[in-house]
Amino acid sequence: MKKQPTREKLLDITFEEVYINGYTATSVDAILKKASVPKGSMYHHFKSKKELVLAMVVERLFPKMDAFFSYEIKENESITQSFRNTFLVVSKNRLLVTYGCPLYRLMVELSATDKEFDAVLSTKVNEMKGGIKAMLEQGISLGEFDKSLNSETFATYMLTSVWGILSLSPSLSSSKTFLIQSQYILDSLEAYKLT
Amino acid sequence: MKKQPTREKLLDITFEEVYINGYTATSVDAILKKASVPKGSMYHHFKSKKELVLAMVVERLFPKMDAFFSYEIKENESITQSFRNTFLVVSKNRLLVTYGCPLYRLMVELSATDKEFDAVLSTKVNEMKGGIKAMLEQGISLGEFDKSLNSETFATYMLTSVWGILSLSPSLSSSKTFLIQSQYILDSLEAYKLT
DNA sequence: ATTCAATTAGACTATTTAGTCTAGTGACAG
DNA sequence: CTGTCACTAGACTAAATAGTCTAATTGAAT
Incomplete structure (x- = not known):
């Protein structure tokens, strides 16, 4: 099983967490813990929580809507x-x-x-x-x-x-x-x- | 203009704030500030944020639904x-x-x-x-x-x-x-x- | 007026939050 | 082998969060 790139893993977990708990109720720490990604990595790829979720919306949520x-x-x-x-x-x-x-x-x-x-x-x-x-x-x-x-x-x-x-x-x-x-x-x- | 009892005022403001911002994104401090009610008063009437919002649901939201x-x-x-x-x-x-x-x-x-x-x-x-x-x-x-x-x-x-x-x-x-x-x-x- | 319970007041605490910072690691080009 | 650079690592910070605590005040009953 090939290791999934950090950025992609973060987007996947962010989708799951935000879908169930909502944006405000989902903490960055919770995402990082579930994804087993350290904070520095996340803030290397995304400049804020909001940027992370907006990227998730475009790269995960939208394609899922097309599939649904x-x-x-x-x-x-x-x-x-x-x-x-x-x-x-x-x-x-x-x-x-x-x-x-x-x-x-x-x-x-x-x-x-x-x-x-x-x-x-x-x-x-x-x-x-x-x-x-x-x-x-x-x-x-x-x-x-x-x-x-x-x-x-x-x-x-x-x-x-x-x-x-x-x-x-x-x-x-x-x-x-x-x-x-x-x-x-x-x-x-x-x-x-x-x- | 008669002063509105603290508990009632809190329920009114809580409805407004939670309606627009949602439960998680509404902070207790924001409600207190808007209602001009000190913290002690609120925690005298309600044992937690959740209790406050549940009371608001029953005493404000539900009657409004009946009216709507x-x-x-x-x-x-x-x-x-x-x-x-x-x-x-x-x-x-x-x-x-x-x-x-x-x-x-x-x-x-x-x-x-x-x-x-x-x-x-x-x-x-x-x-x-x-x-x-x-x-x-x-x-x-x-x-x-x-x-x-x-x-x-x-x-x-x-x-x-x-x-x-x-x-x-x-x-x-x-x-x-x-x-x-x-x-x-x-x-x-x-x-x-x-x- | 005095008492006493209900309420107000807001400083304080512990925890969680998003976000920063600096040191390290590892892969890869030369 | 070495220098570089993208990425990792996680301790740290400042702000915000829900909730506590004790003292002061109020108002109603006697």
Whole structure:
């Protein structure tokens, strides 16, 4: 087993700790202890706790979001079915169902008070919104949905309601309830369905 | 202007600070300074920071939730219309639209790591879910919705998706977008409508 | 007015926090 | 083999943190 470079190990552990405990409640010392990395090494690679977490957001959290929520549409598959598939994949991810969406949780904690975090996190939100919007627009142009469907606002609705459902207390969440709830989101698409 | 009792003042300021900054990022000293209350007084009334915030949750946050989201149904009004009215009231609440639901935000921050907070916050979530569930059941018995509507899961969906929509970054939130998004939630009810 | 409990006041403590500093180590180029 | 430089190591610092302690003050009852 090859030794993982210090910087990469720090990013991995930082993701885990911040995901579960949040930014403020995660101490640098806790990260260093769990990663078995001395302080000097960390401050050699990152100039502050905030820089470390911002790097983690870009290099770990964002790629994970891309993996969690795909906007792929398979051959001969309706857009609705593509959404359903994505929800199914999400429902099978134990971490997501238990602890909610890490991007959303960080945004809830920090966006109101830290403009820098808000700016970084918001770009990803807008990118994801754009991905869903493009799918909806494809559905419109393919005649699956009515032209009256506002792809911009509906995309935002899908994103935020999924996050809301996911990020409930772990004691109130389960894979099964997520799947049922996400079906209701698809129900609201029915109003705009043509075929 | 009558002087507000120390304990009450502390609960008020604690709500404001924890709502915006979160539990961990709010220091006892910051609360005391803003409330102009000396440390001894606070620790006379509450045995710890956690006790102070738990008291705030029960005595301030919960009543506010009751005020924010009412389950009242006016004479000659459909259940659907009652929901629409509630959403309209919520959309006019600047704090809610800007900073999201304080109950949900606290749950996102603490439920995964603190069982005591999770237990207290979850009771209110279940109570609110029960309120919505009762409205949906009334709608079923009055013939507004089909019996196939699962009032339990749909109530959870309504609650969590509203919170998800509300608790997005302040920089991405507005009263208008909330109103549009909440309409999509009502759209998903259409599938179960009879009249 | 006097007593007494409730409350206020804030200096103090122990711990944890993010961050600094300087000395060392090791790999690699010449 | 040697000099260099990126990285490691962890003791150290200053600030902030939650919480303690004892003395002073207040207000209500007698």
